[in-house]
Amino acid sequence: MNKVLVKSIAKQLLSYIPYQYVNVGKEFYTWLDRFQQMRTMTNEQLKDLQLKAFQEKVAFVYMHTPFYQKLYQEHGFHPEKFKDWTDVSRIPVINKNMVREAGVSILPRPFPMNNLIVGATSGTTGTSLTLYTNRKVLQREWAATCFLWSEVGYQPGDGRVEFRGLFTEDRAYQLDRYHRILRINVAKLTVDNIDKIFEVIQKTGYKFFHGYPSALSLVARLIQERKLEFRYQPGAILLASETLHAYQEAVIRNVFPQTKIHVHYGQSEKVIMAGRVEDAPYRFIPLYGYAECNSNTHALIGTSFINDVMPLIRYEIADTVTDFSESPDAGESYLFPSAANIDGRVSExxxxxxxxxxxxxxxxxxxxxxxxxxxxxxxxxxxxxxxxxxxxxxxxxxxxxxxxxxxxxxxxxxxxxxxxxxxxxxxxxxxxxxxxxxxxxxxxxxxxxx
Known part of the structure; x- marks a missing residue:
């Protein structure tokens, strides 16, 4: 029997088994628990854990990657000089071009190439960047995402209606019961089929909308045109990584006035992650990575704690922020730093x-x-x-x-x-x-x- 067919049948059968037993592994729950424990910690405890993770990452890359060993030697830096937070400025900042030129020399020796998953950035800044990861890193990232989404009621395994992603087939939607996702082909959405799409959504019982701001604002406009505003209100709207413009947010809120909106911020490189709910500022997860702001360009600089396959230390992301603050918010002191807005890329x-x-x-x-x-x-x-x-x-x-x-x-x-x-x-x-x-x-x- 065809292997693809066998895999498809197996996934259909597994879709009826509780989510936690088939879709996620031990690494996911280990990191989800780590993030959840942050709620019980003081800011001082979190800063200590963050510093320790930073120091361990710097020592690891110096020992195991030719790129960082050469870079740090050229700048007269050694991990032993990293004693406290005042020493962060000693560590050289890297950027996308440097990582691209480094090639596989940035990959730690303990991770054989044949065991890695190869991907790339979207290329919106002009040239894409080859990225490497593995299943453990992906599980950690998903744990962080679920942790942030829990602020609007999402739990691992909850069904999502996804308005994003690439469709290789000419169809309006695709139901993936294994991952609990109904994928909508945004390119096929029209005022003529939006009624049918919402009938399919209601049949699944999935309560969370997940997609790019540009896609969800289009959905909202089509709903307005068909006067479907009061027919369906999702449990929450989970906006994916794409610059959210105020006019898009206004359209979405107008159509879904009772629905909470969570705005996600992350990168393909898996360096730092943040989220905001409603009108609150973006708040970063301190144990996912360390976020800094270039005081001259207002561009973000990040150090990933979850990505040990392709470690990025003081990596200039180039997304610009306003009102960046290292002080934790009184209501959610376990998430820091914060930023009022993340507006887009300096290089676009x-x-x-x-x-x-x-x-x-x-x-x-x-x-x-x-x-x-x-x-x-x-x-x-x-x-x-x-x-x-x-x-x-x-x-x-x-x-x-x-x-x-x-x-x-x-x-x-x-x-x-x-x-x-x-x-x-x-x-x-x-x-x-x-x-x-x-x-x-x-x-x-x-x-x-x-």
Whole structure:
């Protein structure tokens, strides 16, 4: 019998067995328990554990990876010099280009290549990065995610309706009972089939919506158009790692007013993880990794404690933050540091007519407060031209009235020499996995001669 068919049948049978016995292993529960115990600890105890984990990670990579051994020797650093928190600045910061150039020399010797899972970053910053992991690291990451989601009632094994991920088949949805997930093909969502999709959702009994902000805001708009707002309210909305714009959040909250929203922050590199519920700030998990903020660029720097397969120490993530605070919140002192907003990547840039660069973090600020659109995309084909695509079902005059303010903000940033064109569309295409590419620059990095 075909191996693929056998595996499929086995998963169907296993889907009827309680989740904890087949879907997750010992590593998952070990780390979930570790994260849950943080709730009983003082800030001082957590800082001590964090420092110990940091020191052990630095000593481990120095002993087992050629990349870090060479890097630290070049900078005159040795793990023995890492005595307390004041010594963190002695450790050199690394970035994506350095990791890419290092190749497999960044991988610790105790992990044979043939036992690793190979992946890659999404490549939204221009070039993807090859990543390595294993089942244990994936279990730790899932434990951290479940720990954060527990703040809105999610428990391991609860069913999720997932508005994200890549579909290889031409279908509107796919039910995966083994993982307790109903996957919706965002690219196939329309006002004509949203009723049918919600019938399928109701039949599963799954209570949690999980997906990219751009996908969930599209779902919310389609629900509004079909007047389905009061037909179904999920237990919670779990927003995945993608910049959440205020206009998207407003649309989602308008359609699901009784539903709590959890906003997740993480990276493919598995360096640091944070989450926020409703209007609270983002709070990081201190035993998942150590989060810092570059005081000059406001970019995040992280050190992973869960990823020993591809260890990243003081890795510049390049996502920018505002109001970064190392002090724990009085209500949840076990989660720290915190940040009011995580706006986007420093390296996703647009250009002014004179060639000066504008970061996506600044672009994200310009669209805050928009109420008439469910998605927005900027395309730059020339240094002096930007096309703005607006996804909306509202009357044109309503949308364009609000765009007057956006136009003023953009010209303040790009100068009045920038030509702006606005187009209202029913739907802005997402990527195959359901993501919205907020900025697309189709010109070279050097200014064209005039």
């Amino acid at each position: 840039i647009m250009y002014k007519p004179n060639g000066d660069m504008v970061s996506s973090a600044l672009m994200a600020i310009t669209v805050r407060g928009l109420n008439s659109v469910t998605a927005c995309k900027f395309i730059q084909r020339q240094y002096d031209e930007i096309e703005v695509f607006l996804e909306s079902s509202l009357p044109q005059h309503t949308v364009m009235k609000e765009m007057e303010g956006l136009s003023r903000n953009l010209q303040m940033i790009f100068t009045e020499s920038m030509k702006l064109t606005f187009s209202i569309v029913d739907h802005i295409p997402r990527t195959a996995s359901g993501k919205l590419k907020f900025i697309e620059v189709l010109i070279g990095k050097e200014r064209n001669p005039t």
